[in-house]
Amino acid sequence: MVCQLKNLRKLSLEHNHLIDLPTSLVRLQKLESLNLRANQLSVFPEVLQKLPNLRFLDLSQNPLVHSASLRHQIQALIPQCRITFQW
16 A cells, blocks of 8 residues: 555654565655664565665664674665664
8 A cells, every 4th residue: 555655755664563575665766764663674675775765764673783794785785875773
C-alpha cells in the first residue's frame, strides 16, 4: 500500500520488528528520508541502493549497526545519503 504513494518523500517505519524491506519500496523514487530505527535488520536491504533521492536514513538500533565494516560498506553503497547508526 505505502509503495503506491509514488510522491512520498518521508517515511517512518521505526519499531516494527522488520527483518527485511519489500522490493516494491523501489517504487518510492522521490523518497528522501527513511526512518528504520529499532527494527531487526541484520542485513543491509539492497532495495535502498535503488532510491536515488534518499538523503537521510536512520538504521539505529538494528543488529546490523554492530559491525563497523558493515557500516562503512553501507555508506559506500549510498554515498549521497546521511546515515545514522547509533545503538
